[in-house]
Amino acid sequence: MPRNVSPAFISEKSKQENAPIFLYVLEKYDSINDLRIAGFDQDVTYQGEVYSKFPVTHEFIGENNQGQIDQVKVRLGNVSRLIQLYLEQFDLRGKKVTIRMVWADHLTDPDAHMDDVFYIDSYTADQKNVEFTLTGKFDVLGVDLPARRYARNYCAWKFKSPECGYIGGEVSCNKTKQRCKVLENYHRFGAFPSVPTRRIYVM
Template sequence: MTALQGQLALANGMSIWEGFELVLPDQTIRFHAGTNENKGSVIWKGSTYSPWPINASEFATPSQGSPARPKLQVGNFGGTISALCRQYEDLLGAKLKRRRTLVKYLDAVNFTAGNPTANPFEEYPVETWIITRKANETSAAIEFDLGSPLDLTGIKLPRRQVIASTCLWAYRSGECGYAGGPVADYLNTPTSDPTKDQCSRSIKGCKLRFGENGELPFGGFPGIANVPRL
């Protein structure tokens, strides 16, 4: 199990900060593998992410197109995580949210001299995973396998209407994931006016916000148009 990654430093502002939220029936536990510049918990959007040894890996989707199967190894100091496993049935089915932003956007309280570039609206799309298995447990660390919520047994696809060219997500919702400034109106005409900012719910509208070659959280099924009718 690796140790904490160290302190944040505003000089490394372009580095990506990564935090996790474990959502349980009666509480949400937030943690990050390091401390802020003041050697305390990291604060993001006003929420506290406690320092805890974590080794998270394999979140990228394989090139073959098969679903990602991330792994999360967590320090088990004093049997803390073992106690959670006993209380919540090995955490099976628990929701784990992965949050990421650039260090330079973190709350000002994280830095000894404040942070003039702090911006709670600048965040990568929040990823939601489900703990599918407790893979290994020792007194030092516990490892969990993660999967997409769609991988859970008993879920049949699709569970929503299949539309080729229209995104079904609400703009700026958790599914949409966009949290930046105003971009364009519903006709994809550029605008800096927040009152006119409205997504066209098209692939183009998505690309305007996430980049031409970015990973698009498009809530439609563009490939369905190429599927022959039976």
């Protein structure tokens, strides 16, 4: 879709000495909460929301000859394993991601920004980085979502689902193999211990 920008944003963009700040929003990653991070050296507050500083970059966002936004790859540092934890606990395919450009000296202006909206098509993780491929909504909806995520230590099944098979009295499970063993249900553990350590495959 065409980008709508305010006069304040255009004015700041024209100043050569002013560098932009990129903010990222992963909406409802767990069906309820948003993840907000800033590609900056300190936390950023904009429109009343706090974006936590994080090592994140993305490719140049360019428009094709139809005025549509091309696919974009976003790379996040994985040294802390924070993002990988989200990948192992939640299926992020199809989740909405907004990349917002703002200006450091106009953070009090709610209109001085430009948004590009994407949806997660795929992602991979290794010991250093997590890389997301983002695309337009219809591109994501036009392909089959993967049936499984191949993780090493986290079960893919919904607790007490037919795939999980647990029929006992416990009401929660953190989806780790340790918990599955405690529940004496390890034979139905929906992960792949043979996957190399700290790596996730999305098929």
